[in-house]
Amino acid sequence: MNIKFTGTGSYIPATIEKNEDFHQHEFLNADGSKIEHPNEVIVEKFKAITGISERRYAKAHLNSSDLAFFAAEKAIENANVDPETLDYIIVAHNFGDVSSDSNQGDVLPCLASKVKHSLRIKNPKCVAYDILFGCPGWIEGVIQAQAFIKAGIAKKCLVVGSETLSRVVDKHDRDSMIYSDGAGAAVLEVTNEDSNILAHESASYTYDEAYYLFYGNSNNQESKKNTKYLKMHGRKIYEFALNNVPLAMKSCLDKSGINIKDLKKILIHQANEKMDEAIIKRFYRLYKTPVPEGIMPMSIHKLGNSSVATVPTLFDLIRNHKIENQDIKKGDVIMLASVGSGMHINAIVYRY
Numbered sequence: 001m002n003i004k005f006t007g008t009g010s011y012i013p014a015t016i017e018k019n020e021d022f023h024q025h026e027f028l029n030a031d032g033s034k035i036e037h038p039n040e041v042i043v044e045k046f047k048a049i050t051g052i053s054e055r056r057y058a059k060a061h062l063n064s065s066d067l068a069f070f071a072a073e074k075a076i077e078n079a080n081v082d083p084e085t086l087d088y089i090i091v092a093h094n095f096g097d098v099s100s101d102s103n104q105g106d107v108l109p110c111l112a113s114k115v116k117h118s119l120r121i122k123n124p125k126c127v128a129y130d131i132l133f134g135c136p137g138w139i140e141g142v143i144q145a146q147a148f149i150k151a152g153i154a155k156k157c158l159v160v161g162s163e164t165l166s167r168v169v170d171k172h173d174r175d176s177m178i179y180s181d182g183a184g185a186a187v188l189e190v191t192n193e194d195s196n197i198l199a200h201e202s203a204s205y206t207y208d209e210a211y212y213l214f215y216g217n218s219n220n221q222e223s224k225k226n227t228k229y230l231k232m233h234g235r236k237i238y239e240f241a242l243n244n245v246p247l248a249m250k251s252c253l254d255k256s257g258i259n260i261k262d263l264k265k266i267l268i269h270q271a272n273e274k275m276d277e278a279i280i281k282r283f284y285r286l287y288k289t290p291v292p293e294g295i296m297p298m299s300i301h302k303l304g305n306s307s308v309a310t311v312p313t314l315f316d317l318i319r320n321h322k323i324e325n326q327d328i329k330k331g332d333v334i335m336l337a338s339v340g341s342g343m344h345i346n347a348i349v350y351r352y
Contacts, residue, residue, distance in 0.1 A: 002196035003149050005350070007079025007187040008316040011070035012303065013056040017166075019043045019177070028172045032221035035174075046177050051273025055180035055304025057166040060100035064093055065114035067183035068162035071312070072115055075158065079187035083121050086187075087154035089128040090145060091115055091162065092137030092308040094341070095230075098167040103227065105168075115160060134213070135269050135340025136202075137161060137308040138184065139348060142336075143200045145188050160185040161308030170229035172219040178272070179230070180304030184312025194331065195351055199256035201248050202346040205240070212237050213341035232341075238275055241339045246283040248345045249337050256349035258333050260287040263295070263349075265318075265328055269338035270300035270310035297326040311336055328352050 023039045035042065047053055058067060068091055076083050091112040096105035112128035133140040138161030145157035165179035216231035217223065253260065266283075268276050276296065284291045299314045306313065315336070317323050328334060330352060337347040 001150060002191050002193060003146050003188055004191035004193060004195035005186050006081070006189045006191070007075045007077070008185065008312065008319055009071045009074025009076070009078055010184040010309075010313040010316040011067045011074070011182060012313065013058040013062075013067070013181050015057040015059060016054050017057050018054045019047055019052070022177055026172055027174050028219040030219055032219060042174060043177070046174065049272065049274050050178060051298065051301050052178065052304050053301055056182060058164050058181040063097035063099065064095070064162045064164045064183070065097050065111045065118070067164070067181065068111055068115050068160045068185070069118040071162065071183035071185040072119060072158055072160050075185035075187050076119070079189070081156060081187060081189070083119050084123045084126070086121065086126045086156050086158050088145060088148055088157040089116050089126060089160070090131055090141040090157065091128075091160045092131045092133060092141045093162050094132060094134065094137065094307060095163065095168050098164055100167060103168050103229065111162065134342045134344050135271065135307045135310070136338035136344045136346045138312050139336055139338050139346045140202060140344070142186070142188065142348060143202060143346065146197050146200070149188065149190055155190050157188045158185060159188065161312050163307040163309055165230065165305070165307055168230045170218045170231070173229070173231070175232060175234065178305045180306045182303060182306035182309040182313055184309045184316055186312055186315065198258065198333070198349045198351055199252050200346065200348045201252035201255070203248055203344070205244065205343045205345070209240055209343040212240065212343055237343075238272070240343055241275055242278050242282060245279045245337065245339050245345055246286055249283050249335065249347050250286050252347040252349055253335065258349060260284070260289050262333055263335060264332040265334040266296050267311055267314050267318075267334060267336045268296060269340065270298065270303065270314065271305050271339070273298065273300055294325065297323050299323065307340065311338055
């Protein structure tokens with residue numbers, strides 16, 4: 001039994017937040033003290049490390065479930081399937097629906113139920129649920145959808161990743177510049193074609209690493225202490241990713257039986273350009289093979305880090321020829337990989 005991505009879709013918010021828009025922010029250290037360098041220097045250093053020059057924010061009247069619906073609608077149309085025939089709708093996110101004037105997450109009902117409602121699907125046997133798995137959530141949703149199909153309890157699944165991180169960040173924290181909003185989606189189906197998920201890998205490192213990303217107080221000591229924001233230990237995450245993600249990717253590729261030289265593209269979570277480049281270098285070093293030119297398409301420069309949405313959005317953009325000098329041809333073997341809060345890692349090897 002082969003399982004194919006028959007359709008993809010994405011929603012990229014219209015509001016563009018450029019790096020220079022942060023020149024007027026009041027960035028503070030974690031203890032509330034003022035940062036010595038001027039904002040222009042902080043922003044320039046940030047760009048050199050992350051590669052981000054701008055990011056997208058959702059308009060105030062839209063929530064994460066709205067973004068998820070827009071991406072889902074496009075994926076369904078692209079797959080040319082009747083939404084009533086979907087067996088599962090799996091929505092990956094981390095914070096639920098967060099309104100523009102609050103950072104409290106709303107997950108009642110779950111986002112997948114909201115998406116199914118917006119799609120106007122009447123079939124009660126179309127099961128809708130959410131998955132919380134950090135940034136690797138969408139890939140993990142695909143792995144679950146694959147399991148349902150292989151078990152014979154599903155034939156068509158819709159997997160969506162959506163987030164509005166701009167609403168849970170601390171404006172006084174330099175790390176807030178990394179995050180963005182967006183949504184990506186894909187339909188998976190049983191197929192008689194050669195396209196197939198060849199292997200997958202998942203892991204959760206929690207003994208020492210569980211709280212590398214966490215909810216914490218604002219760097220502004222005058223802010224309300226009962227209001228929490230997305231925080232991270234950036235150096236620890238960077239070291240963790242470099243030490244563990246390449247090994248997980250190698251394990252996945254080895255299970256697939258594909259030679260490293262036959263891998264055409266690696267679609268990795270758009271977290272940080274320098275970190276992603278270092279991960280890819282270490283991955284190829286494990287095979288004592290040079291990194292092929294153009295192997296790692298990037299969208300982070302213009303879209304920032306939208307967590308669960310980065311991989312499906314990147315996949316959709318490439319399929320629709322919207323990433324310069326990047327395409328995927330029939331029969332190409334690609335890898336999807338991610339790392340994120342938890343700390344979780346996963347990867348998929350897929351024959352397109």
